[in-house]
Amino acid sequence: MKKTNYSYIGIAFIILVFGIIFIPKIIDRISNDDISRHESRSNQQKEQGSKTSDLVFITSNGENRKVPNFSFVDQHGKTITNKDYEGKVYVIEFFFTSCPTICPRMNKNLIHIQNEFIDFEDFGVASFSINPDYDTPEVLKAYAEKYGVTNPNWHLMTGDKETIYKLSNEGFYIYAAANPDVEGGFEHSGNFALIDKNGFIRSRVVNGNPIIYYNGITSESEKTDEDGKSEEISALKEDIKKLLSE
Template sequence: MPFLLLPALAIMLFSCGGSDNKLPIYGERDVVKNNAEGKEVTDTIYNTIPPFSFVNQKGDTVSEAIVKDKIYVADFFFTSCPTICPIMKRQMIKVYDKIKGSPDVMILSHTIDPEHDTPQVLDKYATDLGITGTQWQFLNGPKEKVYEIGEKHYLSTLKEDKTAEGGFIHSGAFVLVDKDKRVRGMYDGTTDEGAQKLIADIEKLRVEYSK
């Protein structure tokens, strides 16, 4: 299954001009007008990742607190996927190897088949990939919650389709999220080029936050 493009409503927005080399901000935005000391002030409210509560591969409850003040990468998969997921995980391991041990970067992989992918199944999956520690979390949650946050906020295509191989259609995107919970990059998780661009952009975000 090929890498799926962003939904049509996922509008890419640039936070600043190109001269400062900042990454774009993705997603729809609202422009609101407020009165400050009698003056009209226009504010831009960007799409952000909302609070969440899932269970990781160790059976522990994980909320948005785990990525507080961190840059992180999110993706969506299922352990029995016969198509792009194994390729995506091989590419994500390259990212993991680069960020391993860095306290300010994490990876959150969400299963879209929570009935099958129990914490025990996810734990074996992570172990088979050679993943240790807590920097890369494999998350299980109610299907409607996973699909809602994936489609509305991570801007990823997710749906059940009995005619598709494995029974699901999903984006092969790796999603880069900044410390302010804004989506700052979308990458083809099925290619080395996508993984390497993600690694480079993680470093760009680090520089942005260091200023």
């Protein structure tokens, strides 16, 4: 009977010593492994977030073209600069509120794009009026409400006419000009430019060449324009997603 008691006491003593020596090491090892796995997952997520998509940079004279510095007043009377768009993917257009031709179609397409990316705080639109004498902040605000602009990063901007034209024609090579002989009194391109989070102009490559700009006039539902060219709004949406993931 005493032998049996001594045996139990001996076994209990061995278990106690084992626990004191080895259990802390096991716990420490498990903790370190968890940290390693956590760090591994975090690093993987960072790597995925920093991957560059297949969208190319638009170059000029061997340098990647970046959005020029600008400063205008938006529909809320707030001064907006290119720095307000830093860290955001955004689309650029040139338009005017009294445009009777392509602008309504362009902005309806932008509304569809806005609504598709409604949950993305780092997506925006920059709309520059080429008729700033008429397009005051009050007029721009009414226009925004009419079309359903809700994205806080969608700024409809007005300012000095010559500065806006220089930004359009020289900064983006998107044509804009006053012309009393055309309907509405102004003529301009219906193209959109796509800008990445670092302010660079980006686009997809088609048949070995960057398209540079996206046709903003033809809607997804129309499929093609009057010349049979395919719409590019769906492509623009796909490419916005790519840049948001960079």
